[in-house]
Amino acid sequence: MIGTASPVVRVDGLTKRYGKVTAIDDVSFSVHANKIYGLLGRNGAGKTTIMQLLTGQQFATSGTVQVFGESPVENARVLQQVCFIKESQKYPDSFRADHVLASAPWFFANWDAAFADRLIEDFRLPLNRPIKKLSRGQLSAVGVIVGLASRAPLTFFDEPYLGLDAVARQIFYDRLLEDYTEHPRTVILSTHLIDEVSSLLEHVLVVDEGRILMDQDADDLRGSASTVVGKRTDVDAFVAGRDIISRDGIGGLASVTVTGLTESEQHVARAAGLELSPVSLQQLIVQCTTSRAGAGTGTADFRGSGRTDTTSRTIGAETDNTSKTDAWSTRA
Amino acid sequence: MIDSGKPIFLQIAEQIENDILDGAIAEESPVPSTNEFAAFYRINPATAGKGVNRLVDDGILYKRRGIGMFVATGARARLIGARTEQFRAKFVAPLLGEAAKLGITPEQVAEMVRDTPTETHIQEEAIRS
Numbered sequence: 273m274i275g276t277a278s279p280v281v282r283v284d285g286l287t288k289r290y291g292k293v294t295a296i297d298d299v300s301f302s303v304h305a306n307k308i309y310g311l312l313g314r315n316g317a318g319k320t321t322i323m324q325l326l327t328g329q330q331f332a333t334s335g336t337v338q339v340f341g342e343s344p345v346e347n348a349r350v351l352q353q354v355c356f357i358k359e360s361q362k363y364p365d366s367f368r369a370d371h372v373l374a375s376a377p378w379f380f381a382n383w384d385a386a387f388a389d390r391l392i393e394d395f396r397l398p399l400n401r402p403i404k405k406l407s408r409g410q411l412s413a414v415g416v417i418v419g420l421a422s423r424a425p426l427t428f429f430d431e432p433y434l435g436l437d438a439v440a441r442q443i444f445y446d447r448l449l450e451d452y453t454e455h456p457r458t459v460i461l462s463t464h465l466i467d468e469v470s471s472l473l474e475h476v477l478v479v480d481e482g483r484i485l486m487d488q489d490a491d492d493l494r495g496s497a498s499t500v501v502g503k504r505t506d507v508d509a510f511v512a513g514r515d516i517i518s519r520d521g522i523g524g525l526a527s528v529t530v531t532g533l534t535e536s537e538q539h540v541a542r543a544a545g546l547e548l549s550p551v552s553l554q555q556l557i558v559q560c561t562t563s564r565a566g567a568g569t570g571t572a573d574f575r576g577s578g579r580t581d582t583t584s585r586t587i588g589a590e591t592d593n594t595s596k597t598d599a600w601s602t603r604a
Numbered sequence: 605m606i607d608s609g610k611p612i613f614l615q616i617a618e619q620i621e622n623d624i625l626d627g628a629i630a631e632e633s634p635v636p637s638t639n640e641f642a643a644f645y646r647i648n649p650a651t652a653g654k655g656v657n658r659l660v661d662d663g664i665l666y667k668r669r670g671i672g673m674f675v676a677t678g679a680r681a682r683l684i685g686a687r688t689e690q691f692r693a694k695f696v697a698p699l700l701g702e703a704a705k706l707g708i709t710p711e712q713v714a715e716m717v718r719d720t721p722t723e724t725h726i727q728e729e730a731i732r733s
Contacts, residue, residue: 308648445646453639453649471612471647491611491651539693543701550609 278341280305280426280458281326286335288321295321297482298335303426306456308448308472310490312463313479314561319462320359322479323428326460327356339426355380355424357415359431363403369414370399380422387451388421394443408435416444420451429461441465445472466554470494476553480561490553497556498538501527502546510541518559529559612647616655621683624664624675631680635665635673 281303288296296318303309311319324330325337328344328351337344344350363372373392377383392399395413403411412433419429433441449472452459463469476493478486486493497517500507507526517529529551533541541548551559607615623629636644641652656673659665664679703713721729 307650449642449646449648453642471645471651474648474650490648491613491654495609495611495614539697542698550607552609 279303280340282336282338283322283326284336284338286322286325286337287333288318288325288330289333295482296325299479299482299484300335301477301484301487303458303460304475305458307474308452308459308461310463310466310469310473310476311460311479312466312476312557313485315464317479317561318482319479320430323356323430323460323462327351327354327428329356352379352381353425354428355419355422355426356428357419357430357432359434361411361415365404367403368400369397369403369406369410372403372414372418373399376418376422380424382423382425382455384421384423387423388417391417391420391447394447395440409433409437409440412436413440420444420447423451423455423457426458427460429459429463431462431464433463433465441468445469448472466557467552470553478557478561485560486557493556494553495550497529497531497551497559498533499527499529499549499551500541500546501525501549502544506544506546510544510546517556518562529556612645612651613654613658616641616645616647616652617658620655620659621664621687624680625683625687629675631675631677633675634671635675637672 279302281301283302284300286296286299287294299322311322313319321330325332326339326344328346331345339350340353342350344354369392373388376388377385391397395410395417397410397413397417398406403414406414412435416429416432416436419427419432433444436444445468448459461469461473470490473490476486476488476490477484500510502510502525504521504524504526507528511528511530515531517531519529520527533548538548620629620635623635624631629635635656638649638653638656641647641656642649645652656665660667660673662682663676664683665673666676668674700710700713703710708716
């Protein structure tokens with residue numbers, strides 16, 4: 273199922289400036305076929321800009337974007353294989369939901385009307401009400417239905433579920449997983465609800481301040497960090513020389529999150545009377561994107577699996593152990 | 605069901621191992637498909653596949669072409685062997701470490717283990733009273 277052939281998306285040295293603001297700063301990564309990617313990061317990190325650049329809706333300042341081997345800009349061959357569901361999609365004023373769903377098959381060759389009908393029922397979407405009169409959640413449901421039923425080979429969901437209730441979000445996750453299993457395709461999902469989606473993701477791209485901070489297999493990231501809690505002196509002795517993600521403490525008690533503990537190291541820590549707790553994907557990303565003091569002090573340890581060569585080498589080169597520890601520990 | 609701080613593929617592998625250990629899945633019988641695991645645990649099918657493949661690499665499961673994954677003969681015995689080693693490292697070693705801190709000798713620990721009622725004992729007591 274995993275396509276190891278040429279990547280669906282290849283981005284190299286991509287930069288986007290809006291006047292003096294650098295939204296995307298020399299980013300390189302690849303997206304491989306038939307995987308579900310999470311594009312994660314804080315507000316204003318550059319997630320939407322990346323999606324707009326990949327779908328030809330923005331022009332790059334410099335660098336190259338290749339989608340299905342070609343530039344997406346004004347390129348019908350590429351764009352007819354792409355579906356981009358935006359956070360706030362605008363529709364013509366007079367449109368009703370059934371108009372949207374009736375016009376979708378004109379754009380998407382793989383459109384499955386029966387699947388769309390089933391989703392309409394699942395989401396209880398009123399079809400004959402003007403789009404303008406729909407609630408925020410119902411409006412999101414229209415986008416989600418189009419995104420799923422279009423079965424585009426490359427589908428982007430940019431924060432697709434603003435206003436969707438918990439039941440509707442669960443329906444979205446379940447239908448996405450079911451349909452993806454039957455019809456494998458490449459999905460790029462941007463979201464803030466990391467805990468909710470983390471088990472759906474195969475690969476994670478974390479964007480922070482216009483750069484790629486992590487480019488890694490989701491399951492490798494999970495369990496890649498541990499929080500060590502105990503007497504400050506014991507904790508300090510144990511974490512000395514390790515990659516520290518964050519540091520906290522009260523009185524004589526310290527809590528430090530570090531990366532890459534092997535099983536035997538975990539035994540050593542426990543034997544030293546330290547408490548170890550796993551760090552979820554969401555906690556890990558929150559800690560890694562909380563206090564980035566100064567550019568270039570990324571986590572050298574979260575280099576992608578060889579795909580972000582340029583970025584990771586730069587980060588690695590600029591970072592030495594002491595400065596990194598300082599940068600990450602400013603929060604404590 | 606899925607613990608967020610641990611690689612999911614390991615949890616899937618462990619779940620299958622537990623089912624083999626307690627006899628829920630017998631040797632030479634089929635295990636659920638990758639897609640069934642994905643749908644049940646609401647996880648990415650590739651992740652579920654990684655867990656299953658790990659057990660194939662370990663010789664616990666084997667693939668019958670076009671049919672699916674099956675539990676290998678002798679899988680249970682091999683799992684018991686591997687898990688016993690893990691048991692020593694994960695439970696016995698820390699137990700003896702803590703005991704040493706309190707000045708309890710290994711012999712005294714063994715005595716305590718013998719004297720401590722097991723879960724079945726506790727249940728029997730509860731039924732009697």
